[in-house]
Amino acid sequence: MTYLRFVASVDSEEARNQNGLFTELQILKDKNQLFDYQIGFLEDTFIYFNDNLPVPPYSRKNIPKEAVAWFKDTAQEFINKMWDLVTILEENDVNTRVLKTDKPDMILYEDEFQVVAKSKKF
16 A cells, blocks of 8 residues: 655655645635635635544644654545645645655554554654
8 A cells, every 4th residue: 555645845854844735725824825716615625624534533732743644545535635735735836745655654543544654754
């Protein structure tokens, strides 16, 4: 199985220096840098993920520092939605990239669509 992680592009490979797409889009929204149609699409997409993707049992206080979420390559519906978010970021001059691995390191949580893994590499 291959695992995918969508991130806003930065030079660092360290997970703590890489924003996920949701975080990066929220930053743009908070800075009023998104168009109304992008905000509407983003809000609909957030609702979709909240309604359909299981939430790992962590809060901001108890998630390990090096833990990052990865989609399983079989989670095509969610991955397709992430590509839509990539488009919004690229429309706003934010580069993105997709990290891929067969070994996300120590898996802390797993469901049908994703894993959360502790890794110093990613």
